[in-house]
Amino acid sequence: MRKTSFKEEKIFNMRKFWGSESLASHVDFRRGSEMYCVYCGKKADTREHCPSKAFLKRPFPTDLPTVPACKKCNNSFSSDEKFTKKMINFLYMYYLKSDNSFSISCKDDDRETQEAKKAVKEFIKKPYFDERMANVFRKLAICHAAYEISIGFYSDDWQGRPKYILYVLRPMLEEEKWKNLECAEVIDNDCLPEIGSRGFGNVYVIQLDMQAIDGEQRAKANMCILDWVDIQEGYYKYQAFLREEAICVKMIFNDFLYAEVMFEREI
Ligand SMILES: [Zn+2]
Numbered sequence: 001m002r003k004t005s006f007k008e009e010k011i012f013n014m015r016k017f018w019g020s021e022s023l024a025s026h027v028d029f030r031r032g033s034e035m036y037c038v039y040c041g042k043k044a045d046t047r048e049h050c051p052s053k054a055f056l057k058r059p060f061p062t063d064l065p066t067v068p069a070c071k072k073c074n075n076s077f078s079s080d081e082k083f084t085k086k087m088i089n090f091l092y093m094y095y096l097k098s099d100n101s102f103s104i105s106c107k108d109d110d111r112e113t114q115e116a117k118k119a120v121k122e123f124i125k126k127p128y129f130d131e132r133m134a135n136v137f138r139k140l141a142i143c144h145a146a147y148e149i150s151i152g153f154y155s156d157d158w159q160g161r162p163k164y165i166l167y168v169l170r171p172m173l174e175e176e177k178w179k180n181l182e183c184a185e186v187i188d189n190d191c192l193p194e195i196g197s198r199g200f201g202n203v204y205v206i207q208l209d210m211q212a213i214d215g216e217q218r219a220k221a222n223m224c225i226l227d228w229v230d231i232q233e234g235y236y237k238y239q240a241f242l243r244e245e246a247i248c249v250k251m252i253f254n255d256f257l258y259a260e261v262m263f264e265r266e267i
Pocket of ligand 1: 040069
Protein backbone atom coordinates (compact mmCIF):
# COMPACT_ATOMS: atom_id res chain seq x y z
CA MET A 1 0.00 0.00 0.00
CA ARG A 2 1.23 3.47 -0.89
CA LYS A 3 1.94 5.57 2.12
CA THR A 4 0.31 9.01 2.08
CA SER A 5 2.64 11.68 3.28
CA PHE A 6 1.54 13.98 6.05
CA LYS A 7 1.53 16.88 3.63
CA GLU A 8 -0.72 15.16 1.07
CA GLU A 9 -3.12 14.09 3.77
CA LYS A 10 -3.54 17.43 5.46
CA ILE A 11 -3.69 19.94 2.63
CA PHE A 12 -7.22 21.13 1.96
CA ASN A 13 -7.51 21.96 -1.71
CA MET A 14 -9.78 24.99 -1.98
CA ARG A 15 -9.78 24.81 -5.77
CA LYS A 16 -11.39 21.40 -5.71
CA PHE A 17 -15.18 21.33 -5.96
CA TRP A 18 -16.52 20.65 -2.47
CA GLY A 19 -20.13 21.63 -3.17
CA SER A 20 -23.30 19.58 -3.46
CA GLU A 21 -23.46 16.53 -5.71
CA SER A 22 -26.58 17.80 -7.48
CA LEU A 23 -24.59 20.77 -8.82
CA ALA A 24 -21.39 18.87 -9.52
CA SER A 25 -22.68 17.40 -12.81
CA HIS A 26 -23.25 20.95 -14.11
CA VAL A 27 -20.13 22.75 -12.90
CA ASP A 28 -17.43 20.15 -12.29
CA PHE A 29 -15.67 18.17 -15.01
CA ARG A 30 -15.29 14.57 -13.87
CA ARG A 31 -14.19 12.17 -16.54
CA GLY A 32 -16.51 9.20 -16.92
CA SER A 33 -19.39 10.63 -14.89
CA GLU A 34 -22.67 12.07 -16.13
CA MET A 35 -22.20 15.76 -16.89
CA TYR A 36 -24.21 18.59 -18.45
CA CYS A 37 -23.01 21.38 -20.72
CA VAL A 38 -22.61 24.75 -18.96
CA TYR A 39 -23.98 26.54 -22.04
CA CYS A 40 -26.97 24.50 -23.25
CA GLY A 41 -27.70 21.98 -20.50
CA LYS A 42 -27.47 18.97 -22.83
CA LYS A 43 -25.26 15.96 -22.04
CA ALA A 44 -21.61 17.01 -21.94
CA ASP A 45 -18.76 14.96 -23.28
CA THR A 46 -15.89 17.45 -23.46
CA ARG A 47 -13.80 19.47 -21.10
CA GLU A 48 -13.90 23.23 -21.55
CA HIS A 49 -10.90 25.21 -20.32
CA CYS A 50 -11.86 28.52 -18.78
CA PRO A 51 -10.32 30.65 -20.04
CA SER A 52 -9.49 29.04 -23.34
CA LYS A 53 -5.76 28.59 -23.97
CA ALA A 54 -6.08 31.11 -26.82
CA PHE A 55 -5.85 33.87 -24.20
CA LEU A 56 -2.74 32.53 -22.50
CA LYS A 57 0.89 32.09 -23.42
CA ARG A 58 3.00 28.96 -23.38
CA PRO A 59 3.84 27.19 -21.13
CA PHE A 60 0.19 27.01 -20.06
CA PRO A 61 -0.66 26.68 -16.37
CA THR A 62 -1.11 23.01 -15.53
CA ASP A 63 -4.17 23.50 -13.35
CA LEU A 64 -6.45 25.50 -15.64
CA PRO A 65 -10.07 25.56 -14.47
CA THR A 66 -12.35 23.28 -16.50
CA VAL A 67 -16.11 22.86 -16.77
CA PRO A 68 -18.22 20.32 -18.69
CA ALA A 69 -19.45 21.29 -22.18
CA CYS A 70 -20.96 19.48 -25.16
CA LYS A 71 -18.85 19.17 -28.30
CA LYS A 72 -21.13 21.45 -30.31
CA CYS A 73 -20.95 24.37 -27.84
CA ASN A 74 -17.26 23.79 -27.18
CA ASN A 75 -16.45 24.19 -30.88
CA SER A 76 -18.92 26.97 -31.58
CA PHE A 77 -16.82 29.69 -29.94
CA SER A 78 -13.42 28.88 -31.38
CA SER A 79 -13.65 31.25 -34.38
CA ASP A 80 -14.87 34.16 -32.23
CA GLU A 81 -12.16 33.43 -29.68
CA LYS A 82 -9.46 33.51 -32.30
CA PHE A 83 -10.88 36.76 -33.66
CA THR A 84 -11.07 38.31 -30.16
CA LYS A 85 -7.52 37.30 -29.34
CA LYS A 86 -6.28 38.91 -32.56
CA MET A 87 -8.29 42.06 -31.88
CA ILE A 88 -6.75 42.37 -28.42
CA ASN A 89 -3.25 41.81 -29.83
CA PHE A 90 -3.67 44.34 -32.61
CA LEU A 91 -5.19 46.97 -30.32
CA TYR A 92 -2.41 46.35 -27.81
CA MET A 93 0.22 46.87 -30.50
CA TYR A 94 -1.53 49.96 -31.78
CA TYR A 95 -1.89 51.68 -28.42
CA LEU A 96 1.39 50.66 -26.89
CA LYS A 97 3.75 51.32 -29.74
CA SER A 98 4.90 54.91 -29.88
CA ASP A 99 4.20 55.16 -33.61
CA ASN A 100 0.69 53.68 -33.19
CA SER A 101 1.37 51.02 -35.79
CA PHE A 102 0.44 47.38 -35.93
CA SER A 103 1.53 44.63 -38.23
CA ILE A 104 0.55 41.06 -38.92
CA SER A 105 2.99 38.35 -39.76
CA CYS A 106 2.54 36.36 -42.99
CA LYS A 107 2.05 33.05 -41.24
CA ASP A 108 -1.01 34.44 -39.43
CA ASP A 109 -3.10 34.86 -42.51
CA ASP A 110 -6.23 32.97 -41.54
CA ARG A 111 -9.79 34.28 -41.85
CA GLU A 112 -10.03 35.51 -38.24
CA THR A 113 -6.76 37.45 -38.54
CA GLN A 114 -7.98 39.19 -41.67
CA GLU A 115 -11.34 39.97 -40.09
CA ALA A 116 -9.67 41.28 -36.93
CA LYS A 117 -7.34 43.44 -39.00
CA LYS A 118 -10.32 45.03 -40.72
CA ALA A 119 -12.24 45.41 -37.46
CA VAL A 120 -9.36 46.99 -35.57
CA LYS A 121 -8.95 49.64 -38.27
CA GLU A 122 -12.61 50.56 -37.78
CA PHE A 123 -12.21 50.54 -34.01
CA ILE A 124 -9.24 52.89 -34.15
CA LYS A 125 -11.23 55.34 -36.29
CA LYS A 126 -14.23 55.14 -33.96
CA PRO A 127 -14.53 52.74 -30.99
CA TYR A 128 -17.61 50.53 -31.36
CA PHE A 129 -19.18 47.59 -29.56
CA ASP A 130 -18.02 44.42 -31.26
CA GLU A 131 -20.59 41.60 -31.12
CA ARG A 132 -18.06 38.82 -31.63
CA MET A 133 -15.89 39.99 -28.77
CA ALA A 134 -18.99 40.40 -26.59
CA ASN A 135 -20.01 36.83 -27.44
CA VAL A 136 -16.65 35.58 -26.15
CA PHE A 137 -16.88 37.65 -22.95
CA ARG A 138 -20.38 36.23 -22.30
CA LYS A 139 -19.11 32.70 -22.87
CA LEU A 140 -16.14 33.17 -20.54
CA ALA A 141 -18.40 34.73 -17.90
CA ILE A 142 -20.72 31.68 -17.96
CA CYS A 143 -17.73 29.36 -17.42
CA HIS A 144 -16.25 31.46 -14.63
CA ALA A 145 -19.58 31.75 -12.83
CA ALA A 146 -20.10 27.98 -13.07
CA TYR A 147 -16.60 27.23 -11.88
CA GLU A 148 -16.33 29.80 -9.10
CA ILE A 149 -19.79 30.19 -7.61
CA SER A 150 -21.37 26.92 -8.75
CA ILE A 151 -24.08 28.58 -10.78
CA GLY A 152 -25.24 26.09 -13.37
CA PHE A 153 -27.00 27.90 -16.16
CA TYR A 154 -29.99 25.84 -17.41
CA SER A 155 -29.94 23.87 -14.16
CA ASP A 156 -31.50 26.71 -12.16
CA ASP A 157 -33.22 30.00 -12.83
CA TRP A 158 -30.25 31.97 -14.09
CA GLN A 159 -30.20 32.67 -17.76
CA GLY A 160 -27.25 32.83 -20.11
CA ARG A 161 -28.47 36.10 -21.60
CA PRO A 162 -26.62 38.93 -19.89
CA LYS A 163 -28.18 42.16 -18.69
CA TYR A 164 -25.11 43.92 -19.97
CA ILE A 165 -21.64 43.33 -21.37
CA LEU A 166 -19.09 46.10 -21.30
CA TYR A 167 -15.45 46.36 -22.14
CA VAL A 168 -12.84 49.10 -22.12
CA LEU A 169 -9.18 49.44 -23.09
CA ARG A 170 -6.68 50.70 -20.55
CA PRO A 171 -5.39 53.61 -22.69
CA MET A 172 -8.96 54.94 -22.92
CA LEU A 173 -9.11 55.52 -19.16
CA GLU A 174 -7.21 57.68 -16.73
CA GLU A 175 -4.79 55.44 -14.84
CA GLU A 176 -6.59 56.04 -11.55
CA LYS A 177 -9.87 54.79 -13.02
CA TRP A 178 -8.12 51.69 -14.36
CA LYS A 179 -6.62 51.04 -10.91
CA ASN A 180 -10.12 51.24 -9.44
CA LEU A 181 -11.30 48.56 -11.86
CA GLU A 182 -8.43 46.37 -10.71
CA CYS A 183 -9.30 46.66 -6.99
CA ALA A 184 -10.43 43.61 -5.04
CA GLU A 185 -14.23 43.45 -4.75
CA VAL A 186 -16.02 44.10 -1.47
CA ILE A 187 -18.71 41.42 -1.06
CA ASP A 188 -21.93 41.87 0.90
CA ASN A 189 -22.26 39.41 3.77
CA ASP A 190 -25.52 38.07 2.31
CA CYS A 191 -23.95 37.53 -1.13
CA LEU A 192 -21.08 35.31 -0.03
CA PRO A 193 -20.29 32.41 -2.37
CA GLU A 194 -21.81 29.08 -1.38
CA ILE A 195 -19.74 27.05 1.07
CA GLY A 196 -17.89 24.40 -0.92
CA SER A 197 -17.73 26.50 -4.08
CA ARG A 198 -14.31 27.45 -5.36
CA GLY A 199 -15.07 31.16 -5.02
CA PHE A 200 -15.46 30.69 -1.28
CA GLY A 201 -11.72 30.04 -1.07
CA ASN A 202 -10.96 33.45 -2.57
CA VAL A 203 -12.81 35.45 0.04
CA TYR A 204 -10.84 37.18 2.76
CA VAL A 205 -12.44 38.61 5.85
CA ILE A 206 -10.74 41.67 7.23
CA GLN A 207 -11.58 43.63 10.33
CA LEU A 208 -11.49 47.39 10.26
CA ASP A 209 -10.67 48.98 13.58
CA MET A 210 -11.63 52.62 13.39
CA GLN A 211 -10.98 55.31 15.95
CA ALA A 212 -11.96 58.94 15.80
CA ILE A 213 -8.91 61.24 15.74
CA ASP A 214 -10.16 63.58 18.43
CA GLY A 215 -12.18 61.29 20.64
CA GLU A 216 -12.61 58.01 22.35
CA GLN A 217 -15.10 56.65 19.85
CA ARG A 218 -14.09 53.41 18.32
CA ALA A 219 -15.81 51.04 15.96
CA LYS A 220 -15.04 47.70 14.44
CA ALA A 221 -16.43 46.35 11.21
CA ASN A 222 -15.91 43.15 9.28
CA MET A 223 -15.48 43.29 5.57
CA CYS A 224 -15.38 40.49 2.99
CA ILE A 225 -13.01 40.97 0.10
CA LEU A 226 -12.89 38.85 -3.02
CA ASP A 227 -9.49 38.52 -4.64
CA TRP A 228 -8.84 38.07 -8.36
CA VAL A 229 -8.15 34.60 -9.72
CA ASP A 230 -4.86 35.19 -11.46
CA ILE A 231 -4.64 32.50 -14.14
CA GLN A 232 -1.45 33.78 -15.71
CA GLU A 233 0.20 36.93 -14.45
CA GLY A 234 -0.07 39.76 -16.94
CA TYR A 235 -2.26 37.72 -19.30
CA TYR A 236 -5.52 36.76 -17.69
CA LYS A 237 -7.34 37.21 -14.42
CA TYR A 238 -10.99 37.22 -13.39
CA GLN A 239 -13.51 37.57 -10.58
CA ALA A 240 -16.98 36.02 -10.39
CA PHE A 241 -19.37 36.94 -7.59
CA LEU A 242 -22.97 37.64 -6.64
CA ARG A 243 -24.15 41.19 -6.17
CA GLU A 244 -27.69 41.48 -4.86
CA GLU A 245 -29.79 39.58 -7.41
CA ALA A 246 -27.14 39.41 -10.11
CA ILE A 247 -24.02 37.51 -11.12
CA CYS A 248 -21.11 39.75 -11.98
CA VAL A 249 -18.00 38.53 -13.79
CA LYS A 250 -14.96 40.72 -14.44
CA MET A 251 -12.04 39.77 -16.66
CA ILE A 252 -8.76 41.47 -17.48
CA PHE A 253 -6.82 40.46 -20.60
CA ASN A 254 -3.13 41.33 -21.01
CA ASP A 255 -3.39 44.01 -18.29
CA PHE A 256 -4.95 45.98 -21.11
CA LEU A 257 -8.59 45.11 -21.74
CA TYR A 258 -11.22 45.05 -19.00
CA ALA A 259 -14.51 43.26 -19.63
CA GLU A 260 -17.53 42.95 -17.33
CA VAL A 261 -20.65 40.82 -17.77
CA MET A 262 -23.73 40.82 -15.59
CA PHE A 263 -26.50 38.20 -15.51
CA GLU A 264 -29.81 38.46 -13.70
CA ARG A 265 -32.19 35.82 -12.43
CA GLU A 266 -35.00 34.85 -14.75
CA ILE A 267 -38.29 36.18 -13.38
ZN1 LIG B 1 -23.82 22.59 -25.16
